[in-house]
Amino acid sequence: MTQSSFYLGYFGLTERPFTLVPDPEFIYWSPQHRRAYAVLEFGVLSHAPITMLTGEVGAGKTTLLQNLLGQMEDDVTVGLVSNAQGSRGELLQWVLNALDIPFDADDAYVQHFQALQDFLISEYARGKRVVLVFDEAQNVSREGLEELRMLININSNKDELVQLILVGQPELRDMVRHPSMSQLAQRISSSFHLNRMNAEATQAYIRHRMKVAGADTDIFTTGACTLIHGVTGGVPRLVNQLCDFALLYCWTEEVSKTITALVVQSVIDDGVFFCERSYDSEAHA
Structure with missing residues (x-):
């Protein structure tokens, strides 16, 4: 499978924004x-x-x-x-x-x-x-x-x-x-x-990495970012993992190019991402 057939083209990205390999080009300067x-x-x-x-x-x-x-x-x-x-x-x-x-x-x-x-x-x-x-x-x-x-x-x-x-x-x-x-x-x-990132920094971090990867719109909603912060505790590596799965889920469903809290919750419910804590997502959908 080539990258062009992966979720990159679907979201208009030039590279994966949330890999786990440290990359100085993606540094978010909080x-x-x-x-x-x-x-x-x-x-x-x-x-x-x-x-x-x-x-x-x-x-x-x-x-x-x-x-x-x-x-x-x-x-x-x-x-x-x-x-x-x-x-x-x-x-x-x-x-x-x-x-x-x-x-x-x-x-x-x-x-x-x-x-x-x-x-x-x-x-x-x-x-x-x-x-x-x-x-x-x-x-x-x-x-x-x-x-x-x-x-x-x-x-x-x-x-x-x-x-x-x-x-x-x-x-x-x-x-x-x-x-x-x-x-x-x-x-x-x-x-x-x-220390771990707070909710505001987590949202800015997600949008920064998406922009560096080629996104020209805010693909992750505020509710999605809030949920991601809630279950990762603001740890960048965990944020990367959950965001990567969210992009994958959104791409496979081919319903929308916007990642909402419902998409993130689907990842969590399927157990492919280990949550640090429980979180009430309904208020952030």
């Missing part, structure tokens, strides 16, 4: 997403030792992060680590891999640490600084977070040779707030927590 991005950017530009961004699953953290990485200047060397796990020493190997630093897995920890330190010093000598980004950092243990804190102690005179960006779910924020993590918390210069 006030809190603008603030979150500003904090990330400030952390990099101000040479903050550690910058932290947390939020619910699907809140848009990774999309913001990818947009940030796409804007990095040539004088920044970036190492991206996703879903890192493991005991002491293994985390350092994740870092070496992310920076493309050759190493022998059988070498001792001190040799791996020396390889990283040599790399950081060589980058500094070239006028470059290193930013290590940990996505899904809530999977790193407290011991691992402490190991990361030790990395930022590698410095040259007054200049820190490496910065950390920690991105993760709310559990990461809870871990950092633990009394045993006080030394780490003190090194976090910039931090932001992404």
Whole structure:
């Protein structure tokens, strides 16, 4: 099946507006997403030792992060680590891999640490600084977070040779707030927590993504948007899932090109989308 035979042509769209793959082109810059991005950017530009961004699953953290990485200047060397796990020493190997630093897995920890330190010093000598980004950092243990804190102690005179960006779910924020993590918390210069979207932001988010995908009219009614917010709690990833199914249902019925709360409710009633909460849709049809 080609995209032209899918719902795209029916709604006059050029691409699917609600895929689950993070795409910076579809970023909806809500006030809190603008603030979150500003904090990330400030952390990099101000040479903050550690910058932290947390939020619910699907809140848009990774999309913001990818947009940030796409804007990095040539004088920044970036190492991206996703879903890192493991005991002491293994985390350092994740870092070496992310920076493309050759190493022998059988070498001792001190040799791996020396390889990283040599790399950081060589980058500094070239006028470059290193930013290590940990996505899904809530999977790193407290011991691992402490190991990361030790990395930022590698410095040259007054200049820190490496910065950390920690991105993760709310559990990461809870871990950092633990009394045993006080030394780490003190090194976090910039931090932001992404909350769920409210009803108004959810409607603006839906219409923004539809417009980017080629829609020239408001296909989702206000009632549909209100219902979508009610059952997703304003989590962007869940909003995407429900909207995608709503477009599919509306296309297969071929009755109208407007998605009302009744169409959304049909998706919910069929059980193809898992609702976070029950919602009275009749008042919003």
